Amino acid sequence: MSKLILTAVGGDPAETVRLDNEQQLTVGGGDVLVEVEAAPINPADQLFMLGWFGVYPQVPNALGAEGAGRVLQAGPEADQTLIGRRVIILPTFVQGTWADKVVVPARNVIPVTDDADPKQLAMLPVNPATAYALLHDYVALKPGDWIGLSLANSGVGQFVIALAKRAGIKTLAIVRRDDAAKQVQALGADLAVVAGENLGDRIAEALAGAKLRVLFDGGAQDLGELVRAVEDGGTVVTYAAVTGQPPVLPLGDLIYRGISLRSFYILNWIQQTPRNDLERIYTELAELVAQRVISATVEATYPLRQYREALAHAGQQGRSGKVLFVPGQDA
Numbered sequence: 001m002s003k004l005i006l007t008a009v010g011g012d013p014a015e016t017v018r019l020d021n022e023q024q025l026t027v028g029g030g031d032v033l034v035e036v037e038a039a040p041i042n043p044a045d046q047l048f049m050l051g052w053f054g055v056y057p058q059v060p061n062a063l064g065a066e067g068a069g070r071v072l073q074a075g076p077e078a079d080q081t082l083i084g085r086r087v088i089i090l091p092t093f094v095q096g097t098w099a100d101k102v103v104v105p106a107r108n109v110i111p112v113t114d115d116a117d118p119k120q121l122a123m124l125p126v127n128p129a130t131a132y133a134l135l136h137d138y139v140a141l142k143p144g145d146w147i148g149l150s151l152a153n154s155g156v157g158q159f160v161i162a163l164a165k166r167a168g169i170k171t172l173a174i175v176r177r178d179d180a181a182k183q184v185q186a187l188g189a190d191l192a193v194v195a196g197e198n199l200g201d202r203i204a205e206a207l208a209g210a211k212l213r214v215l216f217d218g219g220a221q222d223l224g225e226l227v228r229a230v231e232d233g234g235t236v237v238t239y240a241a242v243t244g245q246p247p248v249l250p251l252g253d254l255i256y257r258g259i260s261l262r263s264f265y266i267l268n269w270i271q272q273t274p275r276n277d278l279e280r281i282y283t284e285l286a287e288l289v290a291q292r293v294i295s296a297t298v299e300a301t302y303p304l305r306q307y308r309e310a311l312a313h314a315g316q317q318g319r320s321g322k323v324l325f326v327p328g329q330d331a
């Protein structure tokens with residue numbers, strides 16, 4: 001049994017991550033043993049390894065926030081009907097998913113459809129749920145409304161675009177590269193604008209008088225330019241800080257125009273969402289994956305043993321999609 005673990009916080013993952021090949025796995029009463037089919041490398045994993053995430057590593061700390069796999073075994077107090085089922089593993093930053101097998105408290109898995117690509121299901125717990133919550137929990141959106149998003153070509157962005165399109169909501173997608181603009185338009189974004197000079201003016205021109213009801217911001221440096229497109233009394237939801245800078249809104253927008261700044265964090269959302277709702281939402285999202293309504297572009301998959309290459313690849317900017325571990329490739 002193989003599992004990637006973090007041995008020190010900060011520094012180069014090539015030095016701080018180790019593949020542990022001799023794990024003794026004990027399945028506790030309320031646990032399940034899952035054979036992992038796929039597990040992505042997310043920015044949150046990278047932040048976690050650096051000690052910059054909302055949860056601080058307790059080294060040695062198992063790595064990998066989310067994943068999908070099949071239940072091989074269930075402890076006596078766990079639901080026995082889970083055995084043989086495909087499940088998604090919810091993020092805790094404790095149990096780890098970058099492993100060929102993992103023991104997880106049964107409450108941290110949710111059974112999902114067998115009829116979908118496990119790589120896509122492995123990415124379900126974090127980004128699609130984030131997109132779902134962004135679209136449902138802040139502003140009551142209706143068909144024809146406009147929303148805006150920075151980081152639009154990211155995994156989160158791709159899911160926001162797909163879910164919004166399905167709901168008849170129009171999307172203004174902000175990216176930082178021409179090829180990413182083409183990519184998000186192909187995915188269904190109504191408008192794509194590349195960040196840079198005169199961004200606010202170019203957005204206003206593209207929107208032709210329309211205003212955004214809500215803006216989802218992943219850390220745009222020029223948030224003040226973007227917020228000009230938000231309607232009076234509208235909302236900005238911040239959920240990431242790729243530039244490392246806090247979201248800064250001009251005082252005039254905050255005070256005179258009544259723009260609200262709110263935030264989202266997936267671990268709080270999972271903790272605060274009643275279990276029935278979590279199961280309903282993830283089941284619905286898994287069905288959308290099976291129907292190919294939502295997906296995230298995959299750029300590469302790696303076996304666990306190539307973790308150094310995989311982590312370096314995931315750390316590159318300008319990727320076309322996600323990098324995942326597929327432990328079955330180790331065989």
Ligand SMILES: NC(=O)c1ccc[n+]([C@@H]2O[C@H](COP(=O)([O-])OP(=O)(O)OC[C@H]3O[C@@H](n4cnc5c(N)ncnc54)[C@H](OP(=O)(O)O)[C@@H]3O)[C@@H](O)[C@H]2O)c1
Pocket residue numbers: 042043044126127130151152153154155156157176177180218239240241242243264265266267316317318319321322
């Ligand atoms: N708050 C939450 O609970 C929550 C939940 C999910 C995700 N997130 C965060 O959301 C962000 C996106 O996650 P993801 O998994 O969707 O990411 P992803 O698919 O790996 O995509 C990364 C995105 O970040 C952009 N980017 C990277 N460095 C940047 C920089 N210095 N300046 C501007 N843009 C930069 C990339 O643009 P290029 O393609 O041009 O390089 C790309 O659009 C991450 O920061 C993640 O931590 C937060």
